[in-house]
Amino acid sequence: MKIILIGGSKLAYFLAKQFASKNYYTTIINENYQEAKSLSRSLKATVIHGQGSDPATLSEAGAYQADVVLSLTTEDEDNLIACQIAQKEYGVPRTIALVNDPENQQIFEKLGITVAFSATQIIASLIEQQTASSDIQNLLPIAEGKVNVTEIALEQDNPVVGKTIDELQLPNGTLIACILRQGEVIVPSGENSLQSLDRLVVIGQPESYGQLMRLLCNE
Template identity: 30%
Template sequence: MRVAIAGAGAVGRSIARELVRSGHHVMLLERNIEHVESDSIPQAEWVHADACELSLLEAANLETYDVVIAATGDDKANIVLSLLAKTEFGVGRVVARVNDPRNEWLFDESWGVDVAVSTPRMLASLVEEAVSVGDLVRLMTFRQGQANLVEVTLPDDTPLAGKPVRKLRLPRDAALVTILRGGRVITPQPDDPLEGGDELLFVAAVDVEDDLRAAINI
């Protein structure tokens, strides 16, 4: 997969290292020449360019990339790049970093954003997850489909303990994708039994979250 990342700060470099380690082709776009340090990630392609400049994106052949990640520390730049990537270059998947939660409402499909990642919101969600056993916690929003990644930790005395996954009567637009149990990551099968303390990860449409709560008795 070919991935273009705008912003070679701590966030952009961390993403690039993970993607390179997984065997993907990565291009890092950075407008500050002092941050262009190709020796730090030699496997990546480094380009000194302002990711908001159309001509520079054309020169970088952005249309040949499968994914664009707008990871700069400037929300305005991330929005502009997202829109250009989607409308001018036809990039299939655009992921944008939200630095200021007050700007999160802008990061949607009308600005070319498929997935908006808000670090403050994610940290808050993780805190909620740690203290909210038996409640539904939103971890991430998938803007294009208006769906959320949500987590529920089953209490130790859950009435679902011992029951197989197939007994969950989930609403139509909700799917159980993973069960986290201790150090295990379980791909749920119909006959797998549920246990108290299980962390259940669902992808669910926003308007069925109440039905999902009812289905898992919270």
């Protein structure tokens, strides 16, 4: 696999080390001369001093043969442009962009970036997971982090016990996929009521996760 990393000096360093362990061919583009020089001395990777949003620099980095372009600069505009050029001019099949401002994530996705990830949202999600009730288990991100699957146990004093699913008014983008009750698996409808000691398998988009936890876990 051939990967082009743009920017992200320290992050690029550790990623390149990981890729090297998998025998991936990695090229790093960094516009800071001193950082580029340092990376070239410490990594088994090709390092180019230049801007990743410059078509000529991408061409020099071998974008025509690249399988992935990963842009990690501190400027969202540069990350977006680099990925778009890689896709449209060089036919790179997979582009990944760091989104520094979480509000830009949907814009990146609508403009065709294969994966746009926000470090801010990832950290916030981790904090929510760690501070949530101990009765929440098995959080599983799927579809490249766009959907979470969570298992939640309902204690007797949980205010949702006795309510039907329709009465809960679940947040948009979430659903209760199944109820685990005394060894039985129930695929619920809106008329099913919840009982104490039920374990709920819920599916939801990350942006709705906090609201869902507050509703089902009495937070």
